[in-house]
Structure formats: structure tokens, C-alpha cells
Amino acid sequence: MSKTESKTAMCPSALEEGSALTLDFSKLRQIGRGEAAVIPAAVQDYDTKEVLIVAYVNEEALAYTLTHGVAAFWSTSRNELWVKGATSGDTLELVEVRVNCEQNSLLYLVRPLGAGACHTKGADGKARTACYYRRIEMVEGPAGGPEEGPIAQRRLEFV
Numbered sequence: 001m002s003k004t005e006s007k008t009a010m011c012p013s014a015l016e017e018g019s020a021l022t023l024d025f026s027k028l029r030q031i032g033r034g035e036a037a038v039i040p041a042a043v044q045d046y047d048t049k050e051v052l053i054v055a056y057v058n059e060e061a062l063a064y065t066l067t068h069g070v071a072a073f074w075s076t077s078r079n080e081l082w083v084k085g086a087t088s089g090d091t092l093e094l095v096e097v098r099v100n101c102e103q104n105s106l107l108y109l110v111r112p113l114g115a116g117a118c119h120t121k122g123a124d125g126k127a128r129t130a131c132y133y134r135r136i137e138m139v140e141g142p143a144g145g146p147e148e149g150p151i152a153q154r155r156l157e158f159v
């Protein structure tokens, strides 16, 4: 985690700090090509209900989470256990884990112990509370209504 965190902090990319919408729809297909047997886990602040992050979990990460009481995931890019906050200090203390109806995704309810859950940093230099700090802005068309067309023409606005 530390490599990704420090690299991003020193050199904010257009992907994470820009206003261009460049969604990676191939993400799950990429994961599917690999060996990782994972399911998505949404992570929500138990007290504020804010959605903090969505990541992937395999059996090992879930076992670690339940055993140690902190949110852990499986990094699909590095193919290794990712204990959130192990290097940054932004640990997510586990309150409970819920499972969805079809038992193919998880919900971690947590209490953040550090600055935030996101690896990016805000204007104050601290980790952002959550990953969902931008919304897709509806672009006004010629008629003054929402413009139709490719979603790539939409812009992102910081919230």
C-alpha cells in the first residue's frame, strides 16, 4: 500500500485529481483474467453512514478482517493481502461484516482510526475521508437540458 500511496501523493494524476470522466469498465474483466477469487466489499462508516471505499476481498482477506478486527482486502493489482492502514496509519476498525442476499459481495461497517479511507490527499494534505469525492456533472446541452451522448463528455466536479 505504501508505494501506491506515496506515489499518488507526490504526483497526483489526472485520473484521481482531474475533472475528466475516464471510467475503467474493463476492471472486472481484468480481475477475471487473473487467478484472484474475489468479491467486492463496500466499506461504510458505521457512525456517519458515508460510503468510504469499495475494494475486493478473497477468503484470506475476510479471515484476516474477522480475526484482527480491521478492514483488510485483496489487492488485485499487486496480488497480495492489503491491510488498510498498515503503512499509512489510516486503519479502518471493524464493527461488523454483512453479506448480501446472493452471498457474492460484502459490506464492512467500520470506524476510521486515521485521517481517511482514500489513498488520495485533499487540499489540506490529509487523506481524503472517502473515495467518492467527485460527482459526475450533467453537461448542459444547446437546449439547456442534459446533453445526450457519450458519458466521456461529462465532467467531474469535486464535492
Ligand SMILES: [Zn+2]
Residues within 6 Å of the ligand: 053, 117, 118, 119, 120, 130, 131
Ligand atoms: Zn480512494
